[in-house]
Amino acid sequence: MSKKLCNFANCFNYHSMSKTIIAGPCSVESREQLRETTEALARMEQVSLIRCGVWKPRTRPGGFEGLGEPALQWMQELAAEHGVNYCCEVARPEHVELCLQYGISTVWLGARTTGNPFMVEEICGALRGSGMNVLVKNPMTPDVHLWMGTIERLRDAGIGNLTAIHRGFTMYNNHGYRNAPLWEIPLILRREMPDLPILCDPSHIGGQRNLVAPLAQAAMQLGYDGLMVEVHPHPDNALTDNNQQITPFEMAQMLEDLLSTHRTIEGNEEALGAALAPLRQQIDDIDHELLGLLARRMKISEQIATIKQEMQTTVYQPKRWEQVLQDRQQIASSLGLNADFTKEILEKIHAESVRVQLS
Ligand code: PEP
Ligand code: MN
Numbered sequence: 001m002s003k004k005l006c007n008f009a010n011c012f013n014y015h016s017m018s019k020t021i022i023a024g025p026c027s028v029e030s031r032e033q034l035r036e037t038t039e040a041l042a043r044m045e046q047v048s049l050i051r052c053g054v055w056k057p058r059t060r061p062g063g064f065e066g067l068g069e070p071a072l073q074w075m076q077e078l079a080a081e082h083g084v085n086y087c088c089e090v091a092r093p094e095h096v097e098l099c100l101q102y103g104i105s106t107v108w109l110g111a112r113t114t115g116n117p118f119m120v121e122e123i124c125g126a127l128r129g130s131g132m133n134v135l136v137k138n139p140m141t142p143d144v145h146l147w148m149g150t151i152e153r154l155r156d157a158g159i160g161n162l163t164a165i166h167r168g169f170t171m172y173n174n175h176g177y178r179n180a181p182l183w184e185i186p187l188i189l190r191r192e193m194p195d196l197p198i199l200c201d202p203s204h205i206g207g208q209r210n211l212v213a214p215l216a217q218a219a220m221q222l223g224y225d226g227l228m229v230e231v232h233p234h235p236d237n238a239l240t241d242n243n244q245q246i247t248p249f250e251m252a253q254m255l256e257d258l259l260s261t262h263r264t265i266e267g268n269e270e271a272l273g274a275a276l277a278p279l280r281q282q283i284d285d286i287d288h289e290l291l292g293l294l295a296r297r298m299k300i301s302e303q304i305a306t307i308k309q310e311m312q313t314t315v316y317q318p319k320r321w322e323q324v325l326q327d328r329q330q331i332a333s334s335l336g337l338n339a340d341f342t343k344e345i346l347e348k349i350h351a352e353s354v355r356v357q358l359s
Helices: 031-042 069-082 093-101 117-127 144-156 184-192 202-206 209-221 248-260 269-310 318-334 339-358
Strands: 020-024 047-051 086-089 106-109 133-137 162-166 198-200 226-230
Touching: 020 031, 031 047, 031 069, 031 248, 069 086, 069 093, 093 106, 093 117, 117 144, 133 144, 144 162, 144 184, 162 184, 184 198, 198 209, 202 209, 202 226, 209 226, 209 248, 269 339, 318 339
Parallel strands: 020 047, 020 226, 047 086, 086 106, 106 133, 133 162, 162 198, 198 226
Antiparallel strands: none
C-alpha cells in the first residue's frame, strides 16, 4: 500500500492504483435523493467515501443553506443499511459535535474556513481527541501558507489522518474555470509536505459538467492521490452547484476512462531517465540560455535607468510598454505560444525591469 493512500477505515485500493475516490452530491436535499445517490455509489467499488453537504456556505444570502441535523440522521440510517461511509463539511465546532453524535468519522474544512485561522482554531478545539479523519480544502486565495497553516493547526490538535483537497482559487481572471486551478500551488504543498495525500476536486475547479473529466484526468497525470467529485442523480434539479454535478453513470464512465490511462509517479525511474535524457539535456541548455538572456536584459535596464534619471523622465513609460507588449505578443502568436502564458511572462519581466530601475 502506498504511504500516500488516505487512511480511511474503508479506503478502497482503486484497481491497485492506490487512489482515494470520494463522490456524492453537493448537498443533501431529501432522504430520497440521498438514498438514490447512495445506492448508485455503493455499487461502484472504486468509491470509498460518499461526500454530501449538510451545511452550505452560500456566497449570497437567500439560497439553499443545507438541511442540518435531519440530513445527518438519514446519513446514519443509510450508512448502516448500505455499508457505506459519509463525509461532510464542518464550519463550526457545533457541526463537529453533531457529526460525532451521528457517527460521521470523516469531515472536511471548506475553502472559506481554511482561510480563517480563528475559525480553524475553534474547530480544532472540537476535533481534539475525536479521532476523526479530516480533509482540508485549499483556501479561496492562492496562499499556500494559509493552507499549510490550517493543516499544521489540525496536526497540533492531534488529528493524525489529514488529507488536502485542491478545489481551485478565486482569481480576477479564472481562465474559463469556476476556480482557477493554479496547479503550481498544490505542487508546492506536495513539496513542502510530501507525506500528505492530496486529492483533486475537479467539480469546484471546473464549475461545469464537461470540465470534470478532463480536470480529473489532468490530476491523475500530475500524480494526485485521488478525487472528490460531485455526483447527483438528477444534476439539473440540484439545489446547489447544479451546473457542475455529474450523474452516477457519468462518474462510473469517468473512472473507467481514468483507469485505462492510468500513470504511476514512480514508473521505472531508470528507463524513464534514459528515454528522456537527450530531451532533458536540451531543456537544461535552453533554461541556462534563458537565464543568461534575462540577466543581460536586466543589465540593460540598469543603463536605461541611468539615462532616464539624467533626463528626468519617469521609470514607467506606458507608450513604450504598450508597443513592447504588442510586438512580443505578435511574435509569440506566430511561434504558436499560448497568449495568456506569454502575457504573464512579459508582465513579470517588465515588473522586474521596473524594480531594477527603481533600486
Ligand atoms: C462543496 O464542497 O460543496 C463546497 C462548498 O466546497 P468549497 O469549500 O470548495 O467551495
Ligand atoms: Mn458544491
